[in-house]
């Protein structure tokens with residue numbers, strides 16, 4: 001059986017792969033995300049996932065998985081906020097509105113590769129700015145695209161979603177399972 005390499009420092013991606021029973025090794029990448037253009041969020045996340053995946057040197061019988069998640073609101077692409085001002089600005093932008101979360105995924109071996117992306121619509125309740133400020137002060141927004149975590153305290157912001165919940169958390173896990181099986185990587189319950 002092939003060995004799965006997760007090219008990600010994201011604890012959420014690790015947790016989701018473990019949740020469905022994959023064994024894998026983690027190799028964190030540090031690519032420069034700044035010079036990728038952001039006109040098209042689908043193309044953006046696919047291109048970033050591809051860069052992360054290509055930054056790993058592969059051996060025979062290894063399969064690498066990489067991903068990138070962004071939040072998109074009316075043409076604005078939101079990545080992880082760098083500071084308090086940015087985090088609050090993002091939360092204010094999304095407050096009371098619907099936005100899209102895009103995750104791009106790359107899976108590659110020495111002989112094959114696949115790149116795809118999934119989009120989920122998320123609608124936020126309208127909450128007072130003071131509450132957004134208090135949420136920001138929890139520190140939770142800072143390592144998350146769009147400045148919130150649907151899987152944690154940020155759940156209080158979410159009125160409804162349309163599409164894959166796990167895609168918002170950072171990996172469209174059911175699609176990933178299907179694709180990994182094509183690469184001969186199986187979750188433990190398959191054995």
Ligand SMILES: Cc1cn([C@H]2C[C@H](O)[C@@H](COP(=O)(O)OP(=O)(O)OP(=O)(O)O)O2)c(=O)[nH]c1=O
Pocket residue numbers: 007008009010011012013028029052067068069070071080101143144145146148149150151154168169170
């Ligand atoms: C919208 C949203 C994003 N996120 C996270 C998922 C991703 O980890 C992060 C987006 O940043 P990414 O750049 O996609 O990933 P990362 O820097 O955390 O990890 P790596 O590049 O090493 O794979 O935002 C949540 O955890 N919850 C949410 O609700």
